[in-house]
Amino acid sequence: MEIRCIVKMGGAAITCKNELERINEENLDAVSSQLRQAMIPCSASVKTVGMDWSKRPGISEDVSSTLDDFCGDHTLNLLSNKFVVVHGAGSFGHFQASKSGVHKGGLDRPLVKAGFVATRISVTTLNLKIVRALAREGIPSIGMSPFACGWSTSKRNIASADLSMVAKAIESGFVPVLHGDAVFDEVQGCTILSGDVIIRHLAVLLKPEYVVFLTDVLGVYDCPPTVPDSVLLREIAVDEGGNWSVVKPTLRNMNKQVEITVAAHDTTGGMAAKISEAAMIAKHGIDVYIVKAATNHSLRALSGDLRGNIPDDWLGTIVRLTR
Template sequence: MLPKIDAVIKIGGSAVTNKSEKETLKPGPLQKAAECIRQCHDSGITCVVVHGAGSFGHHHAREFKINKGLPIALSGKDRREKILGYSLTRQSVQKLNQVLVNALLELGVPAIAFSPGDSWLLQQRELVRGPTETVGRLLKHGFVPVLHGDLCMDDILGFSILSGDTVIKKLCSSFDVKRVVFLTDVCGIYDRPPSEPDAQFLPSICVRADGTVTAGIKTSQSQNDVTGGILLKLNTAFDIVKQSEGRCPVFVCAVDSSDAPVVISTSDVDSRNVHCTKISMLT
């Protein structure tokens, strides 16, 4: 039997950092996220936190073209610069991880940093080894593991980027996850970027058995996002719902919403009563 997780909580990089400015926090939303997790932990919710890199990591990754890997033919100064870029990118992501862990610790949450880049392995950007045994042991003893998008060794490319959304999919395949909650900088999913005129909020999205969905959604991506933007997040959500055959719904809500703790801690959320988007199986 798979170990149980009540909620996997994804804190979006855009929600707690200013992606347009390198290594710049949004202190208010970050504190809101930490407080939300505290409330859930204090109420007995077993949770794992995963956060995006936001402005911690994406700028370095773009500058050093990290997602192109480490070409075998690269040598001399170019190779040294690429390796330095890898180190700087990982250090930047771990800075944000430590900030979030510290915020949780200050609230009395027994958070433990867990960086996938230390042991997870990719092959041509696809995850081939994602050992989660340590996550299970931490949960067993009452800790709150805090994972993140990271840089990992890649058997083909030398190294490449592992997105936080892929981390979530791995957790959902390794544990009995009751729900996944994305805390973002907007209140849920819209049929187009919410900055566009006439964007319509979608309180619910249903996933069919073949993986298609009942809503038409137009997406966009930040120029500083090197991991796929909102499209990858949506596809991750749809895959989780499909692979769990509807047992694990996905919710998207604003990080600073008073409804966020309710969405995380309540098994059967009615999206008509809380302001969020619920992604579930079409029945």
């Protein structure tokens, strides 16, 4: 089964991370449109037929007229590139998980058990919203929760991950949409399985041509991008052991550690975890592009235009195996 790309929609890119359970509608719509262009290269010349036939607040739509469009040619017939989408939680789920301590385990405690329920309500709500946004772009997306698919961990590392339904969905022409989730843990009872860990596991098993991390900044910086004179890291080289180092640009102080900040409510490790997981993917020979969502740079990454030499006018971070 040939997979072209696995995409990670960063929670900070598609939600307003400092506002509880608020989606960045503009970014989500733009990302969904770019995914359609990447999955269906000829989609610009064919009418997009939406697949979200449910009501939306404040929007009046005639579903019956949409049904008639399926009688002729449409984008479903042109879906040639197989993609898998994984998304983070952003302002959905992190608050509930951090306040209740779900990531630390202890399902015997009432607060943790309640938090487990609340976290899953929140992240599955976001998953449905993303699936609907993709469906409106004519992408046959199917939401797939790791918990419901039987995924579990042991000491927060994946212990069981049944990919049979994911594989079946891909083979049937669907686009699986997975997400970070609250799951059972064999040692501590429960924990949070992050989208970054999920995407690494999927990449190793499905072996896509490339992986794209969509974020809310241009890529990885040597320090938080809000700091004056912060430097965008253009290329990170990874060896076969998963160790990584900055190749481009040459930093002023090569002994300086790359500084990473993590939001107080983020239970999944923030950007530090993303770099680590990206390195674990790249060591298998799979290029990883970390790029700002809803930009021309992200469209080029999603479309596969960056394989080989990276154009000087592309802004983002590539993480790849040292060759």
